[in-house]
Amino acid sequence: MPTLNWIGKEAVVNHDKEVPFKLLRKVKSASVGENSQNLIMHGDNLEALKALMPFYVEKIKCIYIDPPYNTGNEKWVYNDKLNSPKVKKWIGKVVGNEKEDLSRHDKWLCMIYPRLKLLKDLLKEDGVIFISIDDNEHCNLKHAMDEIFGEENFVCNIIWQKKYSPQNDAKYFSNMHDFIVVYAKKKNTNGYIGGWTRNLMNRSEKQNARYKNLDDDPRGIWKPSDLSVKTYSASTDYPIKTPSGRIVNPPAGYCWRVTKEKFEEMVKDNRIWFGKEKSNVPSIKRFLSDVQQGIVPSTIWFREDVGDNQEASKEIKELFKDSDFPFETPKPVRLIKRIIEIASQNGDIFLDSFAGSGTTGHAVLDLNKEDGGNRKFILVEMEDKVAKDITAERVKRAIKKYDYKDGFEYCELDKPLFNEHGNIEGTCDFSQFATYIYFTETQTNIDKKKIKGNLVGEYNNVDYYLIYKGKNKNVLDKAFLKKIKKSENKKVIYADWCSIDDDILEKYNIEFKQIPYEVKVY
Ligand SMILES: C[S@@+](CC[C@H](N)C(=O)[O-])C[C@H]1O[C@@H](n2cnc3c(N)ncnc32)[C@H](O)[C@@H]1O
Known part of the structure; x- marks a missing residue:
């Protein structure tokens, strides 16, 4: 496997081991409800993930992160935190003298690498991580993930259609999508069965609408499906006489899907459809009750199905009517709900360590309400102005507005367990x-x-x-x-x-x- 190299790599490759272990301090006044197992943490996720380790190592089923994309666009206040004083200070401290030579891609890799390592440690054996990213760092992320998670655990790149209207003044192409990169902690390969498996997605009403009951069959709704197939076999190439007396053969180069005996059995069982006039080319009646009770997820996610940037902005504005731009780069709730639906079972724990406006918390609560589930979330947000007033506040307002039956604990990262003299911090109980x-x-x-x-x-x-x-x-x-x-x-x-x-x-x-x-x- 080719190896990824960048300036600063040596300094950060094992940095996750050097991060000080910090204590957590619950802030009751910013929490909602009593003893909820949902958590919103204020702090740099490097330290926060480390602090979570003694409580959640190998306990998290699904991680969704939406880290800074590193667009170089300074105006992105929340999304491009590489230029924030906190991250700059951190890179200066960890990477040391080399920091002046770092390009923005080096810096991004220095930031993300130790965090991905900690995230992997927190995942369960059958856990999975979904990472939003765009062209700026997609390639670097993929290489870093191959190193940390192993290329054999790569699941797919999902294309998410993030907007509807193309940008007609785009210099080259109008960029309409983001990627969501998916890795399992362990995939089920070579006979191993303890790894992550995807769930089927619920069938949509639109998909079910294709099923009708044209002959009032008591077995329920069905749709006609082709009886002919292209993989030719002479043994299933035979003429069929329709009830109206017409003789039908498979189209040239095709044969029927079933043997003559099987076909006759199906006719007797009313599983073949010859059309209302009983003289059409026969088709098989595919009953909704017989098809897989779900859909295999695909790698293209359209805005109609999971929402787009515009929908996400509307959702947050709906909750913050008192503010014009509560948060600039939220993701839509339906997008995260799709991830949860595919990735996990009832009762699982979700982690989002670049929480922003708290969409992941909102999505977990919304899906729990919809299906009576008991999933839990942990959110981490670094920015002082965001964590309490946007992340926690958004989830709090959503709980109230949509009557969700759960709350959350709000935590601050406290002092390190070991103080500067190497002694145990006095406040540690x-x-x-x-x-x-x-x-x-x-x-x-x-x-x-x-x-x-x-x-x-x-x-x-x-x-x-x-x-x-x-x-x-x-x-x-x-x-x-x-x-x-x-x-x-x-x-x-x-x-x-x-x-x-x-x-x-x-x-x-x-x-x-x-x-x-x-x-x-x-
Ligand atoms: C693109 S936003 C996430 C948006 C989120 N998915 C949503 O739907 O609102 C990225 C967030 O990560 C936060 N962030 C950046 N670096 C961080 C770090 N080291 N620790 C914790 N949060 C961080 C930023 O402050 C920002 O709010």
């Missing part, structure tokens, strides 16, 4: 720390219901304990030993100090890990 420790030890998420006192959880025959009740009080001593569960399992115990001799620890199969030095960095 037991539950937050336990979640992090369990995750770094096991690479799985903690089940909070199973925390019993200091016993944080069990994994692969190891019991994990945390002693963390305040500064200078976290000691592994004899009194603590008496309290721990008797089991054959090895025990890993985190504390500031240990006053027990090594031979006793060995006798009880205990490994002491000192906070903060032996807390792993993820």
Whole structure:
């Protein structure tokens, strides 16, 4: 496979591992409802995705992202964040001295690469990612995705018709579409069956309208389908006598689809249609109840079916009547609903880490209302002026206007778990720390219901304990030993100090890990 190279690659290829782990702080006043499992996070998605890891590693079924397209057009306030001071500062910090030599494509790759790596870690084994992009970075994105997800997991490029009217003053061509690039975390190939599978899409009323019941068949509506086929076989080339007495043969070079015996069986079963006058070339009656109860998704998505940019703007204006341009580049709700419909089952979690106006949250809630589903969403938005006042506000207004029966928690990214002296941040509580420790030890998420006192959880025959009740009080001593569960399992115990001799620890199969030095960095 050809390798993708750009200035700054070396600095960012493993940058996802260096991102500090930050704590999350819930903001009750900006949330809607109590204890919703939907989440809207304010912060740079690099840090936000990292902070989500101990809670959601391999738990996300579907990711949709709509990152900056890198058009170079400075007027795109929200969509071209590569020139925003925050991203510039980040690139300067990570890429260092090379930053002056970076072209805008280098910068874009530096931005997207570590984020895609974290997104992949969050996806379930049978998960999938959909990425909106246009010509500016489509090629680079495809190469980066081939490297990170593996080219064998590429599913398709979807063409989305984003507008209706061609631009007659376009210098070359009028650009009418965006791409949506789709990769599975793992595709079902070479006998592997644990990967992502697509759902069929619901049949539309327009498609069903082609089915009628021209002869009042009690089996329901049907449509005539060709009895002749082009792959010629002499054994199914025979004359047919219509009920009116007319003799019909297949067209030249064609034969019938079924054998003579099968045809006669079908006539008896009233599955052949000769027209109202009973003298037409026969066709097969294809009953709606017999066809696949859904449609295989195609790679071209038309505006009539999933909406376009204009529809998206209308939707957001409908919710922000008090503002002329609440958000410049939203996507239509129907587009995201199509992705959800194809990608997931009821109860799955969706993530959008370039949330903008929060269309993904709106779409999840809307589909849940439509089909009684219980899907959940996580949205991340970096811009201070957008996260609360547009992303969260849009979802909040949609909940009210369309009577959705769910809410969301609004979170800010808080301080890093390790402060500048390498110590655990003082505001970190037991539950937050336990979640992090369990995750770094096991690479799985903690089940909070199973925390019993200091016993944080069990994994692969190891019991994990945390002693963390305040500064200078976290000691592994004899009194603590008496309290721990008797089991054959090895025990890993985190504390500031240990006053027990090594031979006793060995006798009880205990490994002491000192906070903060032996807390792993993820
Ligand atoms: C094109 S918009 C997304 C629009 C969205 N799909 C919608 O329907 O409204 C991209 C958004 O990503 C945000 N963004 C850019 N870089 C980000 C980052 N590093 N972390 C989080 N959000 C970011 C921008 O502020 C912008 O709101």
